[in-house]
Amino acid sequence: MPSSSLERAISKLAAAGEKAGITVEQMISMLDAGVGVEALLQVIFFRLGMEEVPAVRFMSPPKWIM
Numbered sequence: 001m002p003s004s005s006l007e008r009a010i011s012k013l014a015a016a017g018e019k020a021g022i023t024v025e026q027m028i029s030m031l032d033a034g035v036g037v038e039a040l041l042q043v044i045f046f047r048l049g050m051e052e053v054p055a056v057r058f059m060s061p062p063k064w065i066m
Contacts, residue, residue: 013041020047 017027022044030040 013044016044016048020044022047 014024014027017024017040020043027040030043031037035043
């Protein structure tokens with residue numbers, strides 16, 4: 001069964017984080033503590049020596065959540 005795009009995205013995020021020296025457990029703790037995904041990406045890219053995070057489009061939440 002092929003992976004969903006969400007599973008692939010999470011896998012890529014975990015791999016990038018580990019390459020930057022952040023374990024999956026640390027990333028989960030950061031997210032649980034309220035760090036947003038965009039901020040987590042900024043930390044990962046900073047630790048990888050990149051100046052800025054490439055433009056990432058996030059889906060807006062469904063209107064019924066607002």
